[in-house]
Amino acid sequence: xxxxxxxxxxxxxxxxxxxxxxxxxxxxxxxxxxxxxxxxxxxxxxxxxxxxxxxxxxxxxxxxxxxxxxxxxxxxxxxxxxxxxxxxxxxxxxxxxxxxxxxxxxxxxxxxxxxxxxxxxxxxxxxxxxxxxxxxxxxxxxxxxxxxxxxxxxxxxxxxxxxxxxxxxxxxxxxxxxxxxxxxxxxxxxxxxxxxxxxxxxxxxxxxxxxxxxxxxxxxxxxxxxxxxxxxxxxxxxxxxxxxxxxxxxxxxxxxxxxxxxxxxxxxxxxxxxxx
Amino acid sequence: xxxxxxxxxxxxxxxxxxxxxxxxxxxxxxxxxxxxxxxxxxxxxxxxxxxxxxxxxxxxxxxxxxxxxxxxxxxxxxxxxxxxxxxxxxxxxxxxxxxxxxxxxxxxxxxxxxxxxxxxxxxxxxxxxxxxxxxxxxxxxxxxxxxxxxxxxxxxxxxxxxxxxxxxxxxxxxxxxxxxxxxxxxxxxxxxxxxxxxxxxxxxxxxxxxxxxxxxxxxxxxxxxxxxxxxxxxxxxxxxxxxxxxxxxxxxxxxxxxxxxxxxxxxxxxxxxxxxxxxxxxxxxxxxxxxxxxxxxxxxxxxxxxxxxxxxxxxxxxxxxxxxxxxxxxxxxxxxxxxxxxxxxxxxxxxxxxxxxxxxxxxxxxxxxxxxxxxxxxxxxxxxxxxxxxxxxxxxxxxxxxxxxxxxxxxxxxxxxxxxxxxxxxxxxxxxxxxxxxxxxxxxxxxxxxxxxxxxxxxxxxxxxxxxxxxxxxxxxxxxxxxxxxxxxxxxxxxxxxxxxxxxxxxxxxxxxxxxxxxxxxxxxxxxxxxxxxxxxxxxxxxxxxxxxxxxxxxxxxxxxxxxxxxxxxxxxxxxxxxxxxxxxxxxxxxxxxxxxxxxxxxxxxxxxxxxxxxxxxxxxxxxxxxxxxxxxxxxxxxxxxxxxxxxxxxxxxxxxxxxxxxxxxxxxxxxxxxxx
Numbered sequence: 001x002x003x004x005x006x007x008x009x010x011x012x013x014x015x016x017x018x019x020x021x022x023x024x025x026x027x028x029x030x031x032x033x034x035x036x037x038x039x040x041x042x043x044x045x046x047x048x049x050x051x052x053x054x055x056x057x058x059x060x061x062x063x064x065x066x067x068x069x070x071x072x073x074x075x076x077x078x079x080x081x082x083x084x085x086x087x088x089x090x091x092x093x094x095x096x097x098x099x100x101x102x103x104x105x106x107x108x109x110x111x112x113x114x115x116x117x118x119x120x121x122x123x124x125x126x127x128x129x130x131x132x133x134x135x136x137x138x139x140x141x142x143x144x145x146x147x148x149x150x151x152x153x154x155x156x157x158x159x160x161x162x163x164x165x166x167x168x169x170x171x172x173x174x175x176x177x178x179x180x181x182x183x184x185x186x187x188x189x190x191x192x193x194x195x196x197x198x199x200x201x202x203x204x205x206x207x208x209x210x211x212x213x214x215x216x217x218x219x220x221x222x223x224x225x226x227x228x229x230x231x232x233x234x235x236x237x238x239x240x241x242x243x244x245x246x247x248x249x250x251x252x253x254x255x256x257x258x259x260x261x262x263x264x265x266x267x268x269x270x271x272x273x274x275x276x
Numbered sequence: 277x278x279x280x281x282x283x284x285x286x287x288x289x290x291x292x293x294x295x296x297x298x299x300x301x302x303x304x305x306x307x308x309x310x311x312x313x314x315x316x317x318x319x320x321x322x323x324x325x326x327x328x329x330x331x332x333x334x335x336x337x338x339x340x341x342x343x344x345x346x347x348x349x350x351x352x353x354x355x356x357x358x359x360x361x362x363x364x365x366x367x368x369x370x371x372x373x374x375x376x377x378x379x380x381x382x383x384x385x386x387x388x389x390x391x392x393x394x395x396x397x398x399x400x401x402x403x404x405x406x407x408x409x410x411x412x413x414x415x416x417x418x419x420x421x422x423x424x425x426x427x428x429x430x431x432x433x434x435x436x437x438x439x440x441x442x443x444x445x446x447x448x449x450x451x452x453x454x455x456x457x458x459x460x461x462x463x464x465x466x467x468x469x470x471x472x473x474x475x476x477x478x479x480x481x482x483x484x485x486x487x488x489x490x491x492x493x494x495x496x497x498x499x500x501x502x503x504x505x506x507x508x509x510x511x512x513x514x515x516x517x518x519x520x521x522x523x524x525x526x527x528x529x530x531x532x533x534x535x536x537x538x539x540x541x542x543x544x545x546x547x548x549x550x551x552x553x554x555x556x557x558x559x560x561x562x563x564x565x566x567x568x569x570x571x572x573x574x575x576x577x578x579x580x581x582x583x584x585x586x587x588x589x590x591x592x593x594x595x596x597x598x599x600x601x602x603x604x605x606x607x608x609x610x611x612x613x614x615x616x617x618x619x620x621x622x623x624x625x626x627x628x629x630x631x632x633x634x635x636x637x638x639x640x641x642x643x644x645x646x647x648x649x650x651x652x653x654x655x656x657x658x659x660x661x662x663x664x665x666x667x668x669x670x671x672x673x674x675x676x677x678x679x680x681x682x683x684x685x686x687x688x689x690x691x692x693x694x695x696x697x698x699x700x701x702x703x704x705x706x707x708x709x710x711x712x713x714x715x716x717x718x719x720x721x722x723x724x725x726x727x728x729x730x731x732x733x734x735x736x737x738x739x740x741x742x743x744x745x746x747x748x749x750x751x752x753x754x755x756x757x758x759x760x761x762x763x764x765x766x767x768x769x770x771x772x773x774x775x776x777x778x779x780x781x782x783x784x785x786x787x788x789x790x791x792x793x794x795x796x797x798x799x800x801x802x803x804x805x806x807x808x809x810x811x812x813x814x815x816x817x818x819x820x821x822x823x824x825x826x827x828x829x830x831x832x833x834x835x836x837x838x839x840x841x842x843x844x845x846x847x848x849x850x851x852x853x854x855x856x857x858x859x860x861x862x863x864x865x866x867x868x869x870x871x872x873x874x875x876x877x878x879x880x881x882x883x884x885x886x887x888x889x890x891x892x893x894x895x896x897x898x899x900x901x902x903x904x905x906x907x908x909x910x911x912x913x914x915x916x917x918x919x920x921x922x923x924x925x926x927x928x929x930x931x932x933x934x935x936x937x938x939x940x941x942x943x944x945x946x947x948x949x950x951x952x953x
Contacts, residue, residue, distance in 0.1 A: 011596045014594070014595050014596040014599070015595065015596075015599070015631075016626065017593060017594065017595060017624060017626075017908065018592065018593060018908075019589070019592055019593070019594065019596075020592050021589060021590050021591060021592040021889060021890065022589065022590070023890045023892060023893075024592065049592075051902075051907075053881060053882070053885055053904070054885070055887075078891070101881070102881060102904065170520075171517065171520060172517075172520040172523065172524055178543060178546070224628075227626075227627075227628040227629070227735075228629075229628075229629060229630060229631065229738075230545075231631075231710075232599070233546065233549035233550050233552075233553050233710065233712070234545045234546035234548075234549045234550075235546055235549075240626065242628075242735065264907075265907060271733055274733060274734075275733050275734050275735050276735060
């Protein structure tokens, strides 16, 4: 959610039950402003909160002008002092995929993972147990990256693409209409498109290249991994991801307010197909 | 008097331009001045700077400037316009000879008319000139565009007044001068060929004004709309948002929002919900005026939802405050409708298409039994039918010689569900989807449902009658599944500080059937509160105040082999086979009010996390305990060592999903609050 409309956004996203306490809200308002100034971001998003056993991580992201460019991620333990996280690489994601369970809450905590590796020692081949240490910070980076790639949502029309390449915020976005807001096809993944080129020419003919340049949510597998609901007496549409439980996207139809927040344990719901 | 007819054609172009600039000047002056007399045409521009901004051809500029100088002189001559005009014109030096001479010829009004005629001609012949005029006016830095448009219209009216045969003069040169007594022929009466430039401008304008087949809007009109919009709204950086303004203007034209006859069909459901919620806000019975004076605050079963919402907000948990208030009103509605003794907001469970708000209630004594009896009767009837069926089956088997192999498998005995107000069925639960919608009562939970619910993990859809399709199959629909989850969550996560509740004075033997020990508690009147820091530090300061559910699915153990009254009628043969086969162990669970430190670990993790709500001000903080087993279950307590404490054990559960190793997320808010004084 945008740091500029933080209070309103937190109100709208509160239907999931998790929010922020007043002291955290106050510190966020101040500190995100300073982050924007110090790092020279054009937009700062409050990404959400990852619940750890001891403490929680508060995550923010900074964007430059081009909305689809890689974002900088920052984390904080007390909503005041923010530290920059390194960008996620594929190795990190692989490495941390073996770690399961909750986050500890301590960024320097190391998970120990015992790995069996084959070691060639001359003619003999035997397996050795190697203890791999994975830092929690690395895990944090990769989880945030996975969540962003999988379930970050933006409504259709909120961004537009210029012919030169950069993607801008659409200032004339008036919000989705009520009928559009209830359809999953009006929401896109907020990331570089992956499936767009696989569409048939017939489908592509109906698309508007300046608005429809990202993947839509309706083709997500498994089908039904998004729960779309109207709240507040039909005045607010809320999308919740069932794959990463804790991600809430809210939008008021007819207005510009939209955004997403993740408040959860940072664990993927692998049992999703069984639960539907 | 000189000869006015001096080579009109040669100087036509010159004069035309001059006239255009003259018109321009005049119109500008018209906008500046306030007189609306038709004789305005003679009023001259007051502001020399205006004229200097005109990018006309140099030849026309010179006379204009001269003219302007003259204008300054006759500025105060507004009333006697015509005369002044005449005089002025006579004074200007650099004026084109022909025109000047013309002014000498006539008296004021005639002159005015004559000039008006010229202007009209000018107008009709060269619309392009005016367009040129318009264009040059845009280049002018002075923001006088509106005046320009107004001037155009005013010129129109003047022509209406001044000339009697306005639009026709073009075709009939002779008519143009019928009203005038001029003896000379104006130099421009002959229809000369329009300049190529004018022609081009006319063509361009005609092209811009054409409308396409599909829409009524021409580009010309659209551009006018956009420009008007920009000029009205005066945005900061119009060039950068030009495209979006363009699009918006088009949309507004084609999709006007005014429809006074019909309601917007899309907003219908929203309005309906708003109506329902409005009903919540209406006080039942008495009107507004009476409420303050007559009614005393009664003891009501409705809990103080707002207060607990405040404390939960400190923990960073909970719905927004207006939602909490609506829940409060909905609970009030529930209390009015049902005979309720105590009521509590348990929490919210998120579903796929709708969510559930759950209220935990206790009925008043005696209210509930009626419904229970009905249910019991149905069951016994069903049993009787079954027994008959089995007897007939046995008879058949004896008659037929080649018998089918008999089933030796007997279904496991059905464990009877607990009585209401006991164990897992201690409270009744009502659910509704949204505040304003009616509350539905959930049925009591049976042990088999709890046992099965432990094995499956399904999302809630939001509809109570939806089937739960799972493996192993769940006996019941979503309402039963919901109830089972609520029971599990309550049993696992309802905690309170040590000492808040204590056991009653006298209790039955522990060796009674079931062996569950004490199963009732009451509040401790001597509770003094525990400091918040201590509550956070050690889990031994917290205890469970709900009964643990045994693996059997009940809180009190029942030996399933004992109840065999029904089966005795079946056939003694079968029964003998069963005897002695199973010995069921008595299941024992932790007794009531055991501290949390005794809870089993989950995957090397403590099942509870506790912290202060705000580290910056520990004096006023609230102790928050969060369950790691059921994500979304929260409990808060405040301790104040000086005065009595407000110990509230409240938890909110977020969503239900089952995991094989860990119980699901769920969201419930049980609130057992008392304020102590």
